Amino acid sequence: MPALPLDEAGKYVAGAYVVFVVLILIYVAIMAAKLQRLERELRELAGFAEQRSGRRDSREATRETPNRDPEVTAVAEEMRR
Amino acid sequence: MYGKGLRALSIATVAAIALALALVFFFAPLDADQGFVQKIFYLHVPLAITALAGFMVGAVHAIRHLRSGDRSHDARSYVSIHTSIIFGVGVLITGSIWAKASWGHWWVWDEPTLVSFLIVFLLYATYYPFRYAIEDPERQARYASVFAVTAGAFVPLNFLAVRLAESLVHPRVFATAEGGMPPKMWLTFVVSLAGIALLWVTLVKFELTAKSASAHLSRLRRALEPA
Amino acid sequence: MSAASPPVTPSRDAFVAILAKDLRSELRTLRSLPVMVLFAVTTFVIFRFGLDRTSLSGSLAAGVLWATLLFAAILGTGRLFVAEREEGGFDAIRLAPIDRTVLFAAKATALLVYLAALELVTVPVFAIFFLDSAAPLGPLCAVLALADVGLAATGALISSMAVNSRARDLLVPLVLLPLVVPLMIAATAATEPLLEAGGPAYDRFGLWLAVLGLYDLVFLLVGYAVFDFLLED
Numbered sequence: 008m009p010a011l012p013l014d015e016a017g018k019y020v021a022g023a024y025v026v027f028v029v030l031i032l033i034y035v036a037i038m039a040a041k042l043q044r045l046e047r048e049l050r051e052l053a054g055f056a057e058q059r060s061g062r063r064d065s066r067e068a069t070r071e072t073p074n075r076d077p078e079v080t081a082v083a084e085e086m087r088r
Numbered sequence: 089m090y091g092k093g094l095r096a097l098s099i100a101t102v103a104a105i106a107l108a109l110a111l112v113f114f115f116a117p118l119d120a121d122q123g124f125v126q127k128i129f130y131l132h133v134p135l136a137i138t139a140l141a142g143f144m145v146g147a148v149h150a151i152r153h154l155r156s157g158d159r160s161h162d163a164r165s166y167v168s169i170h171t172s173i174i175f176g177v178g179v180l181i182t183g184s185i186w187a188k189a190s191w192g193h194w195w196v197w198d199e200p201t202l203v204s205f206l207i208v209f210l211l212y213a214t215y216y217p218f219r220y221a222i223e224d225p226e227r228q229a230r231y232a233s234v235f236a237v238t239a240g241a242f243v244p245l246n247f248l249a250v251r252l253a254e255s256l257v258h259p260r261v262f263a264t265a266e267g268g269m270p271p272k273m274w275l276t277f278v279v280s281l282a283g284i285a286l287l288w289v290t291l292v293k294f295e296l297t298a299k300s301a302s303a304h305l306s307r308l309r310r311a312l313e314p315a
Numbered sequence: 316m317s318a319a320s321p322p323v324t325p326s327r328d329a330f331v332a333i334l335a336k337d338l339r340s341e342l343r344t345l346r347s348l349p350v351m352v353l354f355a356v357t358t359f360v361i362f363r364f365g366l367d368r369t370s371l372s373g374s375l376a377a378g379v380l381w382a383t384l385l386f387a388a389i390l391g392t393g394r395l396f397v398a399e400r401e402e403g404g405f406d407a408i409r410l411a412p413i414d415r416t417v418l419f420a421a422k423a424t425a426l427l428v429y430l431a432a433l434e435l436v437t438v439p440v441f442a443i444f445f446l447d448s449a450a451p452l453g454p455l456c457a458v459l460a461l462a463d464v465g466l467a468a469t470g471a472l473i474s475s476m477a478v479n480s481r482a483r484d485l486l487v488p489l490v491l492l493p494l495v496v497p498l499m500i501a502a503t504a505a506t507e508p509l510l511e512a513g514g515p516a517y518d519r520f521g522l523w524l525a526v527l528g529l530y531d532l533v534f535l536l537v538g539y540a541v542f543d544f545l546l547e548d
Contacts, residue, residue: 016124019189023128023182030178041298048305055312154544211493221480231476234541241537249497
């Protein structure tokens with residue numbers, strides 16, 4: 008097959024590499040959206056955790072044995088930072 | 089758990105791809121027949137090799153899942169296949185562009201590797217509808233693994249059959265591999281392959297980490313949801 | 316075998332039992348076979364008009380024959396495990412003290428029998444409709460036999476999974492079609508020279524039969540290896 012003149016060939020090569028880059032960018036965009044959703048859910052959950060430890064704090068004042076869930080307070084601490 | 093080493097991996101991937109691009113456009117010699125168009129080869133072929141290897145990796149993880157019942161292997165299998173399918177789209181599009189540039193048509197049935205790849209792609213594309221048609225999650229994972237294993241066995245058979253069916257009269261469209269590659273081309277090709285392979289691994293790790301984080305979140309939500 | 320374990324039904328007996336049940340049931344209800352045959356013959360008629368040809372040879376003949384057989388086979392494959400699903404046959408197999416792969420072997424053999432019966436009727440019809448002579452039918456039997464084994468193995472495998480899913484009727488054609496492409500490539504490539512206008516030729520006949528055999532071997536092995544995992548609960 009005869010070689011295409013450089014300017015014409017260049018378009019195809021560029022096209023191929025652009026497709027590659029676009030696919031990667033689409034992937035990154037989808038991942039970014041997922042990450043945003045994850046972060047939003049985490050914030051929500053941290054809110055629940057705070058509520059929980061808040062309720063527990065007030066309950067502790069009337070109860071004898073503390074009943075603090077370590078995982079919950081850890082998440083709340085993390086989000087506060 | 090999965091996210092360990094992700095940063096180092098990403099940096100390595102970027103470095104490899106940057107190096108590959110530099111080599112492709114400034115170092116590799118022009119092909120005698122195809123000229124500048126041949127440069128697509130450094131993108132198309134590594135994508136194809138990586139995608140196919142990815143399908144095999146998916147099959148291996150599927151076997152491990154079937155034997156151990158550990159769902160993390162199923163996750164790895166799923167993501168491997170998922171990423172390979174995305175790369176497969178890239179293979180078909182770049183292959184089509186290459187065909188148009190060197191043969192004048194957007195598709196050529198004469199190039200056996202491209203045709204084989206299309207068939208493999210079509211099979212793996214059914215992985216999703218197949219998987220999501222099964223409701224029970226444990227069964228879904230098991231059946232998906234069986235599919236991945238079957239499809240893995242299918243790939244070499246398919247390439248053999250299509251190769252044999254190729255008419256001996258028609259010349260190969262992508263004739264670069266014939267007659268051996270000069271060492272400069274070889275080096276560029278190997279670096280490109282390394283870059284694309286690293287990209288595959290990075291994307292797989294990335295997706296696995298996102299999925300795992302999502303799963304942990306669901307568990308945390310169940311534990312924390314106000315009663 | 317230790318004295319404490321229950322008596323295991325020999326696989327051969329279980330195989331024969333399941334196969335016989337299936338064939339008897341099909342003979343009684345005639346659920347799949349007539350549909351497959353009718354579909355194939357009607358498709359031949361459609362091809363006659365679609366291609367605007369009254370006689371076929373070479374690659375066109377091979378293509379029409381194999382495409383039709385394949386689609387008819389898919390019709391039959393979809394129904395293969397329906398009875399098991401609806402009447403609790405899967406549970407029975409799980410509970411029975413037999414090697415579960417026997418179910419795969421029996422079902423694949425049943426499908427093989429259906430395909431053979433299908434071809435027994437439709438291939439002569441095809442010859443009458445489109446071919447000039449019956450000479451190629453002899454060697455064609457070899458191709459049909461090998462291709463049928465491959466179709467039966469993959470069909471049984473895919474069908475057993477699809478039957479437990481939601482879109483069961485769509486899933487079998489969807490997944491099975493790409494899977495049998497190498498089989499079709501080999502079958503049509505072997506058939507094409509047989510149906511040449513000038514009389515049967517045998518271009519690379521042995522090679523394509525070997526490819527068919529390889530396909531059969533691979534998918535029988537795969538089916539044998541994975542079927543157990545499909546019946547776990």
